[in-house]
Amino acid sequence: MATHNGETALITGASSGIGEELTRLFARDGYDLVLVARGKSQLEALAAELRQRHGVSVTVLAKDLAQPEAAQAIYDELTRAGTTVDVLVNNAGYATYGSFTEIPAETELTMLQVNMAALTHLCKLFLPPMVRRGSGRVLNVASTAAFQPGPLMAAYYASKAYVLSLSEALANELRGTGVTVTALCPGPTRSGFQSRAKMEDSKLVQGNIMAAAPVARAGYRALQAGKTLEIPGLRNRLLVQAGRFTPRKTLTGIVRRMQERVR
Numbered sequence: 001m002a003t004h005n006g007e008t009a010l011i012t013g014a015s016s017g018i019g020e021e022l023t024r025l026f027a028r029d030g031y032d033l034v035l036v037a038r039g040k041s042q043l044e045a046l047a048a049e050l051r052q053r054h055g056v057s058v059t060v061l062a063k064d065l066a067q068p069e070a071a072q073a074i075y076d077e078l079t080r081a082g083t084t085v086d087v088l089v090n091n092a093g094y095a096t097y098g099s100f101t102e103i104p105a106e107t108e109l110t111m112l113q114v115n116m117a118a119l120t121h122l123c124k125l126f127l128p129p130m131v132r133r134g135s136g137r138v139l140n141v142a143s144t145a146a147f148q149p150g151p152l153m154a155a156y157y158a159s160k161a162y163v164l165s166l167s168e169a170l171a172n173e174l175r176g177t178g179v180t181v182t183a184l185c186p187g188p189t190r191s192g193f194q195s196r197a198k199m200e201d202s203k204l205v206q207g208n209i210m211a212a213a214p215v216a217r218a219g220y221r222a223l224q225a226g227k228t229l230e231i232p233g234l235r236n237r238l239l240v241q242a243g244r245f246t247p248r249k250t251l252t253g254i255v256r257r258m259q260e261r262v263r
Contacts (some may be wrong), residue, residue, distance in 0.1 A: 010034040010078075010085045010126070012065060012118075015042040018141060018189060022089060023050060032057040034083065036092070044082075047228060059083070064094050065114045071121035075097075079193045084125065087223070088126045089139045090119040090163075095156040097259075099257035108155045117158035120166065127170070127179065134178040139223045140167045144187045147240050149248070151256040171228040180226040184219035186210065187236035200240030210236075 009026045010259045013019040015037035026033060027050040035043045040062035047058040061077065078085065093115045096103050119140060130136025143157075146164035150157025167183035173183060188209040215232045222230035231237045243251050 004086075005030040006032075007036060007086040007242070008032045008053075008083060009087035010074075010122075011087060011091060012036040012090040012122070013141075015039050015046065017212045018186070018216050018219070019091040020046060021213045022091065022139075022220060025216060025220045026087070027054040027056050027058075030054070030056065031087070032059075034061060034074075034078065034085065036061045036063050036065075038062065065118035066110045068113065068117065069120050071125060074122070075125040084129070084133075085126050086130075086135070087137045087139070088122060089141075089223075090122055091139075091141045092118065093141060093159075095153055097153055097156075098219050099152065100154045103155075109117065110153060110161055115156070116162050119163060123166075123170065125172075130175050130179045131174070131234045136179040137223055137226070138146070138179070138181045139219055140169065140181065140183050141219070142183045142185045144236050144240055146183075146185055148243050148255055149252045150259065151252060152259040157255075168228060180223075180228075182219070182227055183222045183229050184215075184222065185229065185231045185236075186215045186219075186238075187231075187233060187239070189215050 003047040007030075011019055011026070011033065014023050019037070020201065023033060023035060023046060033047075033050065033056060035047060035058060037148055040060065043060040043062060047060050050056060050058050059081075061074055063074055065071065094111060096107055098211045112262050123138060123140075127136070139252055140163050142163040143160040145153070145157040146160040148157070164183050166186065167181050171181040190209060190211045210233050218230055218232035231240055246254070
């Protein structure tokens with residue numbers, strides 16, 4: 001087991017699901033942590049557990065990344081405290097579900113602020129200091145949704161395509177700097193994601209889908225190895241590969257059928 005005493009990982013969306021599982025992996029390996037999410041009480045409870053179990057320092061920042069000023073506020077607060085972020089994990093994100101024309105514009109735009117704008121802003125703020133130091137790692141949580149259009153979750157799928165494209169481009173730009181960028185692309189994962197999107201009865205999330213813990217482990221290993229892309233689960237990798245050889249119109253129709261509600 002590697003030890004990273006003295007290094008700090010900033011994790012957004014840390015209070016549940018994949019983000020919560022990632023906090024435990026980082027703490028196990030000796031990272032100090034900065035935990036970001038909206039719910040302060042959940043973060044404080046998790047922080048207390050991690051401090052007691054692993055003896056690491058944990059800072060809690062209850063911030064809503066739907067607010068355009070949140071990323072800058074996080075950076076400024078950590079800068080004032082003299083905290084150096086060695087690893088940035090952009091895990092925060094959520095989905096909207098339903099017909100694009102029926103979902104309120106504000107609902108979709110708020111999701112895009114979290115999924116894309118806040119993620120981009122945090123990368124803009126924390127990557128330059130990493131490059132100057134010659135070391136650092138970034139893990140951006142995208143999705144297998146990034147590889148095809150997604151009717152009934154059109155804006156969400158598009159947002160994850162953005163995260164994947166940005167991450168791969170940054171990984172290329174940063175070669176030789178000592179800084180790596182990894183895109184984690186899980187398939188459907190058991191977490192609070194489905195209930196927040198109100199899609200528990202979508203065909204996509206029925207049956208045996210991955211739990212958050214193995215997804216987090218795959219992402220953590222890929223991050224530490226400096227991989228650019230990680231797709232957890234053999235089934236998810238096969239589906240992504242199959243999609244690359246399927247005509248786009250056909251693929252979009254298949255995704256539409258998978259997204260529909262169970263009747």
